[in-house]
Structure formats: C-alpha cells, structure tokens
Amino acid sequence: MPEPATTTANAAIIRAQGIEKYYAQPSQNRIQVIAPTDLSIVPGEILALLGPSGSGKSTMLRMLSGLSQPSAGQVFWHEKPIANAEINVSIVFQSFALFPWLTVQENVEAPLQARGIPPEERRRRSLKMLDTVGLDGFEAAYPKELSGGMRQRVGFARALVVEPEVLFMDEPFSALDVLTAENLRSELLELWANKTMPTKAVFLVTHNIEEAVLLADRIIVLGRNPGHIRTDFRVQLPQPRDRKSEPFTNLVDYIYKVLTRPEVAPTAAPDQTTGKVPRDQRQMHYQMLPHARPGGVAGLLELLIDHGGKDDIYRLADDLAFEIDDLLPIVDAAQLLGFLNIEEGDAAITATGAAFANSEILHQKELFREAALTNVLLLRQIRRALETKSDHTVPEEFFLDMLDEQFSDDESLRQVETAVNWGRYAELFDFDASRRRFILPEVEEETVAAPEAE
Ligand code: ADP
Ligand code: MG
Numbered sequence: 001m002p003e004p005a006t007t008t009a010n011a012a013i014i015r016a017q018g019i020e021k022y023y024a025q026p027s028q029n030r031i032q033v034i035a036p037t038d039l040s041i042v043p044g045e046i047l048a049l050l051g052p053s054g055s056g057k058s059t060m061l062r063m064l065s066g067l068s069q070p071s072a073g074q075v076f077w078h079e080k081p082i083a084n085a086e087i088n089v090s091i092v093f094q095s096f097a098l099f100p101w102l103t104v105q106e107n108v109e110a111p112l113q114a115r116g117i118p119p120e121e122r123r124r125r126s127l128k129m130l131d132t133v134g135l136d137g138f139e140a141a142y143p144k145e146l147s148g149g150m151r152q153r154v155g156f157a158r159a160l161v162v163e164p165e166v167l168f169m170d171e172p173f174s175a176l177d178v179l180t181a182e183n184l185r186s187e188l189l190e191l192w193a194n195k196t197m198p199t200k201a202v203f204l205v206t207h208n209i210e211e212a213v214l215l216a217d218r219i220i221v222l223g224r225n226p227g228h229i230r231t232d233f234r235v236q237l238p239q240p241r242d243r244k245s246e247p248f249t250n251l252v253d254y255i256y257k258v259l260t261r262p263e264v265a266p267t268a269a270p271d272q273t274t275g276k277v278p279r280d281q282r283q284m285h286y287q288m289l290p291h292a293r294p295g296g297v298a299g300l301l302e303l304l305i306d307h308g309g310k311d312d313i314y315r316l317a318d319d320l321a322f323e324i325d326d327l328l329p330i331v332d333a334a335q336l337l338g339f340l341n342i343e344e345g346d347a348a349i350t351a352t353g354a355a356f357a358n359s360e361i362l363h364q365k366e367l368f369r370e371a372a373l374t375n376v377l378l379l380r381q382i383r384r385a386l387e388t389k390s391d392h393t394v395p396e397e398f399f400l401d402m403l404d405e406q407f408s409d410d411e412s413l414r415q416v417e418t419a420v421n422w423g424r425y426a427e428l429f430d431f432d433a434s435r436r437r438f439i440l441p442e443v444e445e446e447t448v449a450a451p452e453a454e
Contacts, residue, residue: 012041013077015039016070018037022226033059034070034227039060042201047202047216047220048211049205051259052224053207053325055223056222060205064168066082089164089167090167092172096152098151105126108129109126112125112161133157134153135150135154138150152175156184165199165201166200166201166203167199167202172204189239207325209255212255213235213252218233218235230266231269251269260328263406263407292329294422294426297330300334304316304349305349305354310349311346313346337371337376338371356368369426381399382419383429386438393438393440395438396438399416400416
C-alpha cells in the first residue's frame with residue numbers, strides 16, 4: 001500500500017522541525033537528549049513511539065504536546081508556532097495522576113472547569129464520558145477505592161472529556177496487569193474505530209513492541225544517546241489484529257531486532273501482506289554480545305523451567321518486574337548461547353539450556369564455557385589469541401581496534417566489558433584492569449585448553 005498522498009485532509013496537526021533537547025551541565029558540557037528530529041502527527045492515525053527506556057520518548061512527547069519547549073527547532077500546531085497557538089490536546093500518563101481528594105466525577109470535570117465550562121454542561125459531559133469508559137456507578141468513588149485498571153479508566157475519561165484533537169499517552173498501560181491492559185487497549189481501539197471520540201490523532205509512547213503493533217497505524221522506533229528516529233514505517237495489518245498471525249509476529253520480530261541491535265542500521269520493515277521476511281534482514285553482521293550477565297541468563301532459564309520450559313517473554317518480564325527492554329538482552333544472550341529459542345514471542349528452553357539451568361554451579365560454568373566457545377565469536381577469538389601468544393596476555397586495545405570497525409567507540413568498550421564478564425565466569429580468561437590486558441589463567445590452563453576433551 002503506498003503512503004497516503006499529502007492532501008489537506010492529512011496535513012499535519014502537529015509538526016516538529018529539527019527539534020532538539022539538551023540539558024546544561026555544570027561542566028559546560030551539555031547532555032543532548034534528543035538529536036535534531038523532524039516528526040509530524042497527522043489526522044486519522046495512531047502513531048506509536050517505541051524505544052528503550054531512556055531513549056527520550058517522554059521528552060519527545062512533552063515537546064510535541066507543548067508541555068516543554070525544545071532547546072532548538074520548532075513545533076507547529078496547524079502550522080502556527082505552538083507557543084502562540086490554541087492547542088487542544090490531552091495527555092494520559094502511566095501513573096494515573098488523579099487528584100486523590102476529588103471523586104471520580106470531580107476528577108473528570110476538573111479539566112472542563114479549568115476551561116471555564118459551566119457546571120451543568122460539565123456534569124453532563126463527564127457523566128457521559130464515565131459511561132463510555134465503563135465507569136457508571138463509580139461517580140462518587142475516590143481514586144484510592146479503585147483498582148489500577150479503574151483508575152486508568154478515569155485517566156482516559158479525564159483526557160477524553162475535553163474532546164482533544166490529539167490524545168497523547170505515555171506508557172498508559174504499563175502499570176496495569178496483563179488482562180486489564182489488554183481490555184483497556186481493545187476498548188480504546190473500539191472508541192477510536194467507532195469514532196466515539198472526536199479525537200483526530202493518537203500519539204502513544206510505549207516500550208512494548210506487541211502493544212505498538214496491536215494498536216498503531218504507524219510506528220517510529222527511537223534509538224538512544226541521543227534520542228533519534230531509527231525507523232518509521234506504517235503498520236498495514238487490518239484491525240482487529242491477530243497476535244498469532246505470521247505478518248504480526250514477523251513485524252514484532254523485525255522491531256525486536258531493530259531494538260536489540262542499536263549498532264546496525266535498520267532494514268525495511270517486512271512485507272505485511274505476505275508475511276515474508278526479506279533476505280537481507282537475515283544477513284550476518286559481526287555478532288554483537290548482548291549486555292547480559294551469566295547469572296541473569298541462569299536466572300531466566302530457571303524461571304522458564306518453573307513455567308514449564310516455555311513462556312511468553314512479556315509474561316516473563318512481568319513476573320520478574322522487569323522492563324521488557326531490560327529483559328531482552330538476557331533473552332538474546334540465552335538465545336546466542338543456544339540455551340533457548342524464540343518462537344512466536346515465546347521463549348522455549350533447549351536441552352542444553354535445561355541442562356545448564358539444572359546443574360551445580362561448577363558444572364554450569366563448564367556448560368557455559370562450552371556454549372560460549374561454540375557460539376560466541378569474540379570469546380573464541382580472545383581465547384585463541386591468548387593461547388597463541390607466548391606470554392599468554394593480549395592488550396584490550398587489540399580487540400577494541402577490531403570491534404571499532406563494526407561498532408561505535410562506546411559500544412566497542414561495552415562489548416569488551418561483556419566479554420570480560422562472560423569470559424571470567426566461564427574461566428576462559430581473566431582481565432587485568434590496571435594493565436588493560438586479557439590474561440590466560442595459568443592454573444586452569446590444562447583443563448581449559450581442551451574443553452572438548454571430557
Ligand atoms: P524515556 O521516556 O524514553 O524513558 P526520557 O525522555 O524520560 O526517556 O529521558 C531521556 C533521557 O533524558 C534520559 O537519559 C534522562 O536521563 C534524560 N533526562 C531527562 N530529564 C533530564 C533533566 N532534567 N536533566 C538531564 N537529563 C534528563
Ligand atoms: Mg518515559
């Protein structure tokens with residue numbers, strides 16, 4: 001499907017041009033949080049902004065909604081500078097942000113009151129909105145008497161009652177349990193699809209890949225340091241969307257890959273009509289070590305065993321009270337080591353993974369060593385170099401130079417740091433931090449030199 005032509009009907013409601021955000025530092029250096037960015041919010045679409053935590057999603061939302069000013073660049077509301085425009089937006093936050101001393105109805109009326117709407121109309125509109133979001137009967141309740149899901153319904157009612165032209169949402173479902181979140185998502189979609197709300201565009205900030213693919217017409221993925229757009233594409237799957245369909249899972253996999261490989265330029269999104277993944281997305285890059293600790297991998301595998309050997313990675317993240325993007329590197333590491341497979345968003349433990357998780361610590365180290373030498377190129381290279389050199393030490397620089405070809409300087413350092421972590425755990429090598437050199441642990445030499453001889 002081609003991009004819709006820019007007609008008057010989808011001229012931008014909000015248009016950001018070269019917006020940046022930086023924070024002053026005492027040391028004169030400034031921290032750049034958002035790199036110069038262009039972005040438009042057009043009528044008729046749900047736009048999801050996806051990215052790891054700290055990538056600047058909330059900062060972007062605040063600038064686009066007029067809550068904060070960009071350090072450079074400009075935001076336009078219907079082509080007028082936003083500071084001088086009469087804007088009509090609402091924001092739903094993750095943390096409900098209700099007034100605890102007001103009843104449900106008073107909370108929903110509050111923004112109307114702020115806009116000078118007379119009492120009778122306030123009453124009528126708030127009651128109607130409470131009914132729409134399924135809260136009739138709770139008008140006189142106080143927020144503390146409600147469950148998280150109900151409170152977020154009040155948050156939605158309060159945002160929608162002013163009939164915003166653009167509805168902004170910052171991780172609105174992430175404090176809710178899985179079922180409640182799922183219900184609220186479908187209700188929101190229903191309101192949107194039935195045009196029950198006059199809202200013309202929705203801007204959703206999330207770090208949940210599936211949520212973005214479920215809801216959005218367009219997805220923008222932010223990268224961090226500083227925040228920048230890595231990819232921007234349309235989701236063309238018809239609503240309601242089926243999480244299990246091949247085009248859906250392909251799209252989730254695609255975004256997952258973009259998010260976990262910040263050093264690789266994203267390829268085009270997969271074709272959503274056929275569900276086919278273009279070949280070039282499978283092309284090999286220099287393998288990247290996910291920044292996870294061996295202990296984290298072991299913990300994840302143990303939890304998977306508790307869950308019958310296979311579970312949805314979002315549910316795992318939930319159970320661990322992890323942000324999904326903190327869990328992803330661990331899942332990735334386990335996958336790289338051959339300890340688990342990802343199938344349709346489910347993580348399934350492999351036989352080696354189960355053996356590793358069920359072993360005593362000493363045997364665990366052996367299994368990890370084997371898995372690492374078989375699957376992880378960088379560890380194999382370090383080990384080989386140490387065995388080859390007569391003094392059994394190699395400077396860090398040697399590997400940094402090699403990694404610099406593929407990664408940024410920062411990422412190269414993190415690659416080495418992770419390699420040191422894994423190598424030490426596996427007793428493959430040690431690292432002398434004062435001399436910045438890798439060393440072969442002599443005591444272990446005999447046993448380690450021939451790990452396959454067992
Ligand atoms: P996200 O919503 O994607 O998690 P945020 O927009 O909240 O990210 O933050 C982006 C980055 O900006 C983070 O690294 C955060 O530490 C930084 N940041 C936010 N506010 C400030 C501030 N007042 N001073 C300095 N850095 C800030
Ligand atoms: Mg945020």
